[in-house]
Amino acid sequence: MISRPASPSVRSADDYRDTIEQLLRPLAARSVDTVPVAEALGRQLAADTHAPIDLPVFRNSAMDGYAVRAQDVAVTPVVLPSTGVVAAGDPGLERLAPGTARKVMTGAPVPVGADCVIPVEDTTADADTVRITRGRAAGEFVREPGSDVRTGTELVPAGTTLAPRHIAACAAAGLARLPVFAPVRAVVISTGDELVAAGSTLRPGQIYNSNGIALAAALTANGITVVGVEHSGDDLSQFRRLLHSATAAADLVITTGGVSKGDFEVVREVLIPLGGDFGSIAMQPGGPQGLTVVDGVPVLSFPGNPVSAVVSFEVLARPILRRLAGLGPVPEYELPLLGAVHRSPEGRRQFLRGKLVWKGSRPHAVEVVSGPGSHLVASMAAADVLIDIPAAVTELPAGATVRVWTL
C-alpha cells in the first residue's frame, strides 16, 4: 500500500515531481525474480553477489608453451626432456620432475613442480626434448588461483544494472541464476471520445490516438514493463472499469486527457472523489495534472494534448522511473541558444522542443525546432532535447545559455 501525498497543494514542476517521487518510492522495494544469468542483461541486481569459487579456480598457463622450473632455465639455451602435453580441460595432476619440461596450452593446469611457463615462441621441440632459448622468472605466465577474485569476495553489488561485463563475471564464477528486481509494471489509459486507433478512417472531429502508444514507448525505453495500453471514451463507468483493472495489474497507472476545465473531464470526475489531487502546475506544456492513489497504486494523470503528455512524462516521471529501473540519469547540458526566444509565459516554466547542434562529438548549441503549441506532435519528431526556460524568463536573446534535457 502506498499512502497519500502529505501536501496536495504543491505546484512547481520540481515540487510536484518530488511529491510523485515520494509516492513511487515504495516501488524500490519491489519483489525479486531469480533469472538465468543469460537473461539478466539490463535487469537490476537485487542482492550483493559474491564469488562462490576462486577465479582462476586452479593454477593455469597464460600462454601456449612449456611448464618448467625457473631454476632449470636460468642459463639458456638449454635442452630439457619433454614429458607430454597438458591440454586445456585436462586435469593436469601429474607432478613435473625437476629438470624436465611439459607442454601446456593456454588455460591448462600448470603441473605441480613447475613454477613458470616458457612461451612456445622461445622454444624448438623434437619428439622427446625441447630447446629453450630464453629463461623466465618463477611466476611468469602462470595465473595463480584467486588472482582475479577470491571465494566470498563481492563480484557485483546490489542495485547494479547488469551490463555485459557483469554478466561475464557472474558466468565465469559459475553463477547460473541471479536475483533481480521485478520490473516496474505500468498501464497507460488514454481517454477521449475523439480518439480512434491508427489504421481506421477518421470521421469529422476524430483524431488518431497517439498518447497510449507514445507513452508505452517512453515507459519501455526507460526500463518500465508496460502491461497494458487501454483507451477509454468519455464514459465514467468505462474509465472506472479500466482503472481498476489497471491497478490490479500494475505498479503504476498513467492516464491522459480529461484533466482540464472542460465539461467532459472523465479522469477528474472519477478520480477526485477517490481523493485525487488535481490542479495546475507552473509549466507549459503539461500544466493541468492529477495525482491519485487508487487501490494502493499511484495514478499519474497527464493532459491529453500529445506534446503535453510526452513533456509531462519527460519532466515529471522519467527521472524517477529511471532511478527505479536502475538506469543512469537523463543527460543534461547547458548550451547557448542558436536563435532568440521572443516570448515565454511569465510565471510558468516552459519546455520548448530543441535540437542539438554538434561540433565533432560534442553538442555546442541548441536550436528551437517547433512552436510552443502542445498539439505539435509531428514537429516534435525532429527534436532531440527539451529546452528548459525558467518561469521568470519571458524572452531570451540568441546566445543565451539554456539548460536542455535529452529526450
Place this chain on the structure above:
Amino acid sequence: MISRPASPSVRSADDYRDTIEQLLRPLAARSVDTVPVAEALGRQLAADTHAPIDLPVFRNSAMDGYAVRAQDVAVTPVVLPSTGVVAAGDPGLERLAPGTARKVMTGAPVPVGADCVIPVEDTTADADTVRITRGRAAGEFVREPGSDVRTGTELVPAGTTLAPRHIAACAAAGLARLPVFAPVRAVVISTGDELVAAGSTLRPGQIYNSNGIALAAALTANGITVVGVEHSGDDLSQFRRLLHSATAAADLVITTGGVSKGDFEVVREVLIPLGGDFGSIAMQPGGPQGLTVVDGVPVLSFPGNPVSAVVSFEVLARPILRRLAGLGPVPEYELPLLGAVHRSPEGRRQFLRGKLVWKGSRPHAVEVVSGPGSHLVASMAAADVLIDIPAAVTELPAGATVRVWTL
C-alpha cells in the same frame, strides 16, 4: 553473399576493424519487416515516412472556451447568445451565426464562422448566454489544419532509430505499421574442452563457460539479435557442424577460442582450409584473431580468454555493429589518468580496464581498476571503460591524457 576481404594481411586494430567493416557492409541492405507502430521502438526505419494526413486534421480549439468571431468581442465585456457545445470527438459541422458564441472543448472542431476561441477563464455563462470579459484577435487559440505537418511532408527519415517521439508522430498521423530493417542475427560459438556450463560442478582442469553468455549479452546490448549460443569441444566435426548450422541461421557468427598457437586449435583447423585469415593483431588483449567467410556469412574468431573475447568485441566489432543497428557511437572521452601506467607492451596497442572518476555529472579522470591479464574477468566487472594506450607508448605518468571508450 559477402566476398572475401581484399587484403588478408592487415594487422593494426584499426585496419583490421576496417576489413571487418567491409565484410559486414552488405548487412546494411538487409531485408525489411513491416511492424505495428507500437512494436517499432528501437527499430531502424527502412524508408522515409510521410504524413498521410494534415495534422491537425481539422481546425480545432487549443482551449476549453467559446468559439466566436473576433469582431464580435472587440469591445468587452460583451454578452453573446450561447448556441450549444462542441465536445472533442463531435463532428462540429454546424456553422456559427455572427454575433453568437458556442462552447468548444480543447481539441474539438471550431465551427465554421468562428475565428477565435475565448478561454473559459475569461467568461461567465448562464443557460443561454455567455459574458466575455476579454477579447481575442482572429486566430487566437485556433489550431489550423496542417499547422503541425501537411499531407505528404516527411515525418521521419529512413535510417532513424525510432525513439518514443518518432513513434508519437507516426501514431498521431495514423500510421498503423512501419517498415523497419530486419535485425542483424548473430550466433556465438564458444570452443574448448575445458568449458562447462554454469551450475555444473567443476572437475580438475575445467572452468565455467562465460564467453558465450558474455558475448550474447554484448551483442544484445548493441542492437543485434542473438539467435544461438553454442559450445563446441575441441572436436573438428562437432565445431564444423555447429558452424554450418550457425551460418544457415545468422548474418554473423562469432567464435571464441581455438585461434592461437597451441596444439588443439579447433577454430583455426576448421576455418583456415575454408580460406580463413588468421594471425596476430597489434593489440593486447585480443591479439590472435581470425576472419573467414563461410557459406557467405562473416565469421569473426576471437581468442578464448574471457577478457580478450570481450575486448575484441568492444574494439573490433561493437562500433560497426552499432552503426548497422542504427545506434549512436560508443561514447569516448579524453581524460587524465589518476595513477601511472608503469608498463605497456611496445608495438601493441593496449586496452586496460578503467573506471571513470566523476565530478558532478561529468567524468574528470580515469583510473586503472585491474591488471592487464586477459583472464581477469571478475575484475572487469568493476570497470566502465577501456583505456586505450597507443602501440608506441610503454609507460605513462599520472595525469597523462588518455583516450577511453565506454564499455
